[in-house]
Amino acid sequence: MSSTPSVVLFLAWITTDVHSEKILDRLRDSTVVLSPDHVEDPITIITWRYKTHLAADWNGQKAPFSRIFKDGCSLNTETGELTINSVRLEDGGVYTTQINNKTQTAVKLQVFSPVPKPNITLSCNPEETQCTLSCTFNRTDDLGEVHIFWILDDKLKKEGKELNITKETKELMFICSLENSVSSGNSSELQNPLFFKNEDVLYLVFFALYTSLLFVVGLIIIHQKRSVIKRLLKERNDTNPDEEEELQPLNDSNRLEPAENPDPALSSDTNLIRIQDHLIHLAEADPDEGSSGSSD
Structure with missing residues (x-):
């Protein structure tokens, strides 16, 4: 006992x-x-x-x-x-x-073992108003217990294998993160697929192309205009070399005072403008001279 x-x-x-x-x-x-x-x-x-x-x-x-x-x-x-x-x-x-x-x-x-790098798979409804993000990885017994988190814009965390987003979701970037008792690993970043509507993307592309086209056309017009003025000036000088002196006596209203420190590039453009005005003046004067000659 x-x-x-x-x-x-x-x-x-x-x-x-x-x-x-x-x-x-x-x-x-x-x-x-x-x-x-x-x-x-x-x-x-x-x-x-x-x-x-x-x-x-x-x-x-x-x-x-x-x-x-x-x-x-x-x-x-x-x-x-x-x-x-x-x-x-x-x-x-x-x-x-x-x-x-x-x-x-x-x-x-x-x-x-250390957790592997996870992947994010995406599944959206036909209207593209809602999407489901799934965190996938090769799960093996040597990983032990694995926790799955979602990192939204590098600051907000949510736990779970899946993450549902809608057009009202404000976050722009998503990362899937795995953790076990000895390691952690993150997936590559995924941009919010619902941030831009399809029509918004098309509008932005069209606007960019239209703006680029206008810019190119403007450059072509400016180049052609300068080429025409230079060609007319060269032809007039070749046919009437004595009339070069007539370019000097312009009207006082059309005369440009020289700058104290003239810039060569600006001076060249100014001369082209003066020559263009003078050519227009001569073109307007020719009909009058022809009519006066016939009356005599």
């Missing part, structure tokens, strides 16, 4: 020891340090076990590792820490240790 309380206490101790473990999430190929509880006395014996396998055993001599952990592992004999370099997915599991023959808190190591 007296042995019953002892059995109950022993079972309670085992239950507490089994369920008291530290959770440690680490990224694949990273370095992992498994730390036991703090030990005040000098450490003389260290034993690490992985599941039911012996991982490391030290009793004052060189630490012998098991076949699984002999490569890329190290043991700190002052603190009892076990370091695993380039941890693999298969290294995940429960690790237990004894320091000076005292059982320490178990460590549950969970190794995960």
Whole structure:
């Protein structure tokens, strides 16, 4: 009868020891340090076990590792820490240790792969008034639990695999973001497909083409006008060289006073204008001279 309380206490101790473990999430190929509880006395014996396998055993001599952990592992004999370099997915599991023959808190190591880069797929109704954005990626068990977020214009976040937008949606840029306990990743940016209506886009394209066409036509007209004036002047000088002097005595109203510091480009344009006015004046004067000659 007296042995019953002892059995109950022993079972309670085992239950507490089994369920008291530290959770440690680490990224694949990273370095992992498994730390036991703090030990005040000098450490003389260290034993690490992985599941039911012996991982490391030290009793004052060189630490012998098991076949699984002999490569890329190290043991700190002052603190009892076990370091695993380039941890693999298969290294995940429960690790237990004894320091000076005292059982320490178990460590549950969970190794995960980094999340992949997600993609955004788009589906809109025929009227293009509403669209559904879906965040897609290759989900595998080694990723663990993955959370999906939406980043809107680099500031607003919404959780969920899908995001519904309408013409009233004000945000212009969307990004799908993945997160697990050891990594995160973002998709490429997607512009709001409903920001511009189709007719608005056509109007902008037509307006740009129309403006460009007007600009080109204006340049052609200016070039042709200057070419005609230069040609007429050259023909008149070739046929009547003595009439060059007649270009000088213009009316006072048509005379342009020279600037103090004339610009060569402006001076050339001014001369063309004066020549053009003079040609027009001569053209208007010719009919009168012809009619007066016939009357005589």
